[in-house]
Amino acid sequence: MPRTIWTGxxxxxxxxxPVNVVSASENHSIQFHQYHLEDMGRVRVRKYCEIExxxxxxxxxxxxxxxxxxxxxPISDEELRDLPLPTAKAIxxxxxxxxxxxxxxxxxxGYYLQASGTIAAKxxxxxxxxxxxxxxxxxxxxxxxxxERLGLLRVHGDALVLHAMHWDDEIRxxxxxxxxPVEVSDEEIEGALxxxxxxxxxxxxxxxxxxxxxxxxxxxIEAKREDRPLPEAPEPQEPAKVxxxxxxxxESVAKAKASRGExxxxxxxxxxxxxxxxxAKKAPAKTTAAKTTTAKRTAARRPRSA
Numbered sequence: 001m002p003r004t005i006w007t008g009x010x011x012x013x014x015x016x017x018p019v020n021v022v023s024a025s026e027n028h029s030i031q032f033h034q035y036h037l038e039d040m041g042r043v044r045v046r047k048y049c050e051i052e053x054x055x056x057x058x059x060x061x062x063x064x065x066x067x068x069x070x071x072x073x074p075i076s077d078e079e080l081r082d083l084p085l086p087t088a089k090a091i092x093x094x095x096x097x098x099x100x101x102x103x104x105x106x107x108x109x110g111y112y113l114q115a116s117g118t119i120a121a122k123x124x125x126x127x128x129x130x131x132x133x134x135x136x137x138x139x140x141x142x143x144x145x146x147x148e149r150l151g152l153l154r155v156h157g158d159a160l161v162l163h164a165m166h167w168d169d170e171i172r173x174x175x176x177x178x179x180x181p182v183e184v185s186d187e188e189i190e191g192a193l194x195x196x197x198x199x200x201x202x203x204x205x206x207x208x209x210x211x212x213x214x215x216x217x218x219x220x221i222e223a224k225r226e227d228r229p230l231p232e233a234p235e236p237q238e239p240a241k242v243x244x245x246x247x248x249x250x251e252s253v254a255k256a257k258a259s260r261g262e263x264x265x266x267x268x269x270x271x272x273x274x275x276x277x278x279x280a281k282k283a284p285a286k287t288t289a290a291k292t293t294t295a296k297r298t299a300a301r302r303p304r305s306a
Contacts, residue, residue, distance in 0.1 A: 006144060010113065010127065012093035017123040018116035024161060025110065030217050091142040091151065091162065099137050099154065105171060107152060108164035131155045191249035198256040
């Protein structure tokens with residue numbers, strides 16, 4: 001049973017749902033410690049007081065805010081728990097919005113909300129069914145670890161999940177990272193769509209979605225423990241320089257089809273026609289229904305502030 005991280009209540013309107021918060025994910029990565037290579041003695045981090053020049057125990061350590069160079073304001077855990085905020089003891093739902101209106105870059109770690117006791121069963125189920133039928137998610141505020149946070153509540157199976165969210169001003173502006181302005185043709189876009197269609201799938205299950213890094217690391221540890229030669233690393237492949245984008249798309253579609261056991265014949269990407277001399281602009285040709293449907297599926301939605 002996962003450990004309870006926080007105990008409180010979800011509140012929307014006058015409805016209150018007592019809940020326990022537990023982590024929704026597990027870390028299966030291989031963990032390392034630090035050792036002195038000469039004798040393999042464990043290296044540990046010890047906490048020293050700069051004024052008394054001695055190691056201090058955990059019981060002697062507390063939090064503080066440096067107001068000035070010479071003034072530290074101590075803050076206790078009890079004071080943080082008793083912050084004068086309505087969100088200190090509850091997850092306060094402020095709004096319900098369509099999931100597609102929330103930019104995924106703002107969504108963080110997920111936590112399961114467990115109904116706390118029999119009395120919480122009915123309001124818990126009520127919120128689950130209301131979210132499910134509305135096809136919306138709840139945006140809420142809550143206070144953990146000395147700060148107020150923004151969260152997103154959604155339904156996963158029959159359980160409520162709380163995702164930590166970044167505040168709007170915590171998201172960096174990516175404009176300075178963008179490449180120089182370039183133009184792409186309709187043929188190149190349709191080639192990319194053909195490749196996407198070939199690589200589409202219904203779920204994220206399969207060997208390609210397994211943690212091969214941890215598996216490789218486990219093999220290295222086992223080989224060193226048994227004093228065997230280490231597994232040979234595959235030769236890294238240098239990324240090919242794309243000189244002809246259409247040819248690269250055509251080859252990519254063919255390889256994707258071959259990997260799925262489909263017909264390796266001519267891929268559904270057409271060569272880009274030779275550039276024509278500039279003439280007066282004509283009205284754009286009407287796209288087919290299939291192209292319009294595909295474009296709608298792949299068009300990115302403009303995120304709104306939650």
